[in-house]
Amino acid sequence: RKEVEQDPGPFNVPEGATVAFNCTYSNSASQSFFWYRQDCRKEPKLLMSVYSSGNEDGRFTAQLNRASQYISLLIRDSKLSDSATYLCVVNSDTGRRALTFGSGTRLQVQP
Amino acid sequence: GAVVSQHPSRVICKSGTSVKIECRSLDFQATTMFWYRQFPKKSLMLMATSNEGSKATYEQGVEKDKFLINHASLTLSTLTVTSAHPEDSSFYICSARHNGRGTDTQYFGPGTRLTVL
Numbered sequence: 001r002k003e004v005e006q007d008p009g010p011f012n013v014p015e016g017a018t019v020a021f022n023c024t025y026s027n028s029a030s031q032s033f034f035w036y037r038q039d040c041r042k043e044p045k046l047l048m049s050v051y052s053s054g055n056e057d058g059r060f061t062a063q064l065n066r067a068s069q070y071i072s073l074l075i076r077d078s079k080l081s082d083s084a085t086y087l088c089v090v091n092s093d094t095g096r097r098a099l100t101f102g103s104g105t106r107l108q109v110q111p
Numbered sequence: 112g113a114v115v116s117q118h119p120s121r122v123i124c125k126s127g128t129s130v131k132i133e134c135r136s137l138d139f140q141a142t143t144m145f146w147y148r149q150f151p152k153k154s155l156m157l158m159a160t161s162n163e164g165s166k167a168t169y170e171q172g173v174e175k176d177k178f179l180i181n182h183a184s185l186t187l188s189t190l191t192v193t194s195a196h197p198e199d200s201s202f203y204i205c206s207a208r209h210n211g212r213g214t215d216t217q218y219f220g221p222g223t224r225l226t227v228l
Contacts, residue, residue: 044155099206
C-alpha cells in the first residue's frame with residue numbers, strides 16, 4: 001500500500017465549478033500535511049498547509065481527519081488557471097522533515 | 112517567499128558521463144536539503160537527505176556511489192550522477208528546509224531535466 005494515495009483523475013470541470021480532491025495516508029504517526037500544486041514540467045509549489053481544525057485560503061479549503069487518515073482539498077469557483085496537478089503531501093518523519101508525495105490528481109478546468 | 116535555485120535547468124549528455132547538479136538557497140541558510148526524482152507522470156520520490164557538514168542519508172534502493180551528494184555549505188548542495196545511463200533520465204528536484212523563527216517549510220528548486228542519450 002502506498003504511503004499517500006490519491007485519485008489520479010483527471011478531473012475535467014467547467015469554469016466556476018466546485019471540485020474536491022481526496023487523499024489518504026497510511027502512517028498514523030504523520031504530523032504535517034500539505035497540498036502542493038505542480039504545473040506541467042515545473043517544480044511543486046506549496047498551495048497550503050492542512051490543519052486539524054480545517055483551514056481556508058480564498059477559494060481553497062483544506063480539511064484533515066486524523067481518525068480516518070484522510071485529507072481533502074476543495075476548490076470553489078474554479079478558474080482556468082487552476083488547471084494543474086494537485087499533490088497531497090505528508091511529513092511522517094518529524095526529525096528529517098522529508099516529505100512523502102502522493103502521485104497527484106490532475107485538474108483541467110475548461111472554458 | 113524564500114528562493115531556491117538549481118543549475119543547470121536542463122542537461123543532455125552521453126551515456127557514461129557524469130553530471131553535476133547544484134542546488135542553492137538564495138536568501139536563507141539550509142542545514143537540510145532534499146533531492147527528489149520524478150519520472151514522467153509519476154510522483155516525486157525522495158532520493159536522499161543532504162545534511163550540511165555530514166554524510167547524506169539515502170533512501171532504500173538509491174545507490175550512494177552513483178548519486179554523490181555534497182553539502183559543503185549552508186546554501187549549497189550538489190548531486191552528481193556518475194556514469195549516467197539512459198534509465199537515469201528524469202526530472203531532478205531539490206528542496207531546502209527553511210527552519211527559522213516561526214517557520215519550518217521546504218522550498219523547491221525549479222528542477223533539472225536530465226536526458227541521457
